[in-house]
Amino acid sequence: MKLEHRLFDADRISRRSFRRFIDMPRDWLVVALVDGALVGYCLVLMHAATRLARIYSIGVAPEARGCGVGEALVREAERVASRAGRIVMRLEVRTDNTAATALYRRLGYRLFGTYQDYYADHGDALRFERRILFYEPSRAFPPVPYYPQTTEFTCGPAALIMAMAAVDHRQSLTALEELSIWREATTIFMLAGHGGCGPHGLALAAWSRGFHCAAYVSQAGPLFTQTVRNPDKKRVLELVHQGFLNDIARTGIELHHEYLSLSQISAALKQGRIPVILISSWQLSQSRVPHWVTVCAVDDQFVYLHDPEVDSKGGESVADKQYVPVDRRIFERMKQYGRQSPLQAAVIVGPRRNH
Missing domain, CATH: 3.40.630.30 (Gcn5-related N-acetyltransferase (GNAT))
Known part of the structure; x- marks a missing residue:
């Protein structure tokens, strides 16, 4: 005193x-x-x-x-x-x-x-x-290189690039690759501005680059239609979705219409497969837009994420977005987007296929 x-x-x-x-x-x-x-x-x-x-x-x-x-x-x-x-x-x-x-x-x-x-x-x-809390590398999970998105609409491609590079170090980590994946995987329309990427398109992009992959999508129909009001845009989303399904049918991509549990995510990581997860970014940045992240590790307390979005204007650095620890209970709430009929979506990238 x-x-x-x-x-x-x-x-x-x-x-x-x-x-x-x-x-x-x-x-x-x-x-x-x-x-x-x-x-x-x-x-x-x-x-x-x-x-x-x-x-x-x-x-x-x-x-x-x-x-x-x-x-x-x-x-x-x-x-x-x-x-x-x-x-x-x-x-x-x-x-x-x-x-x-x-x-x-x-x-x-x-x-x-x-x-x-x-x-x-x-x-x-x-x-x-x-x-103040940082992840200590563990032999239980493969190291995941970090790649920051270079545009505001390419979180999905950036997250997928990190997953593919973790599985195969020969994978290119460049802006050209990022934009190429976006062109392949975009849903065309979204809330505003350029369209984002859905799980079907990202899975196809990984498959076309020679990787085994599986997609988990809780809804069977077109995604993100609630984010646009214009009926013509909704029709485009429906056509894009049908095109993705037609393309997936000609591949060996495993498409599951079910939730992906945290235990399944942890098991995939231990097998050397890297999950890319769609989240609601409210817990990370107080934004309600859908956002893709790469899951790098799981322990008894936390899920560790590579978040490709770096707000350099807000003082963030690349180091701030690597192995971000998220409380397991909070992650369970994060890994779904939307309030009514919340969407859960993920793409798990496995090893390269033998041709």
Whole structure:
């Protein structure tokens, strides 16, 4: 409490609150000591319903500043949070606290929003976050190379390219290949702009490149028709779907009109086959559009994804989108698109065929 009063004139944590935080089993109070004297603390809250952690408050005594205490506190906070299975660390900082903002940016934190009138003196807050839990490669699953999509409408081809390259390192990872697959697999129309790709087209693209593959689609009829209102566009979607089915009938593609379970996904990975899954991207980017990702690994807690969409304007990097850990329960909700009669779709890429 003495340190708290030295550091802050407003928004102080009370003695009662400190005791409550210390007694809360899932929260952590990290302290920094020099020769037995308290020189800093970091209070880390673990959200009960999500995999998020939050630095609620952090402070360093004036005489200890410039010695790396703040960085050490943040790093230790990240370690205890990641050991508790938290995926992302979030925090808020005053807009005029340039020193703290510089520290967080240097440590890899990304600005993702602001809070207006956040502090007691009506000051605004910047919101930062950083992914803190990363996948450790396992012999149980094959490594999956990463390829980011180069357009806003080619997540499906990018995800498929990653799956094919995991099975065969000779597979091309280029924008030309990405666009070639899109031309083959596009449904023509979608919500707006260029059409996306459906599971039938992606399966055909993998097959035409010499790979064994299976498609799991929970609906037997044309897909994504609810995303367009124009009857002429709906008719085009129906014709494209029928064309895909005619082409699949002339191949050895396994087409299943059923749900693909998480245990089936895990079993496929252990066999060296790579699933490409259609998800609702709300949990990843707060967008309700359908989105393709590549599943790389599964463990007792998480499903690990390669997400081909990198928001570089929002501060994301390629590293942020590789082996993204998603809670298994959340993944079960993600791997279906739409509210009424939700669609589940996946393409599993296997080894190259013997010709």
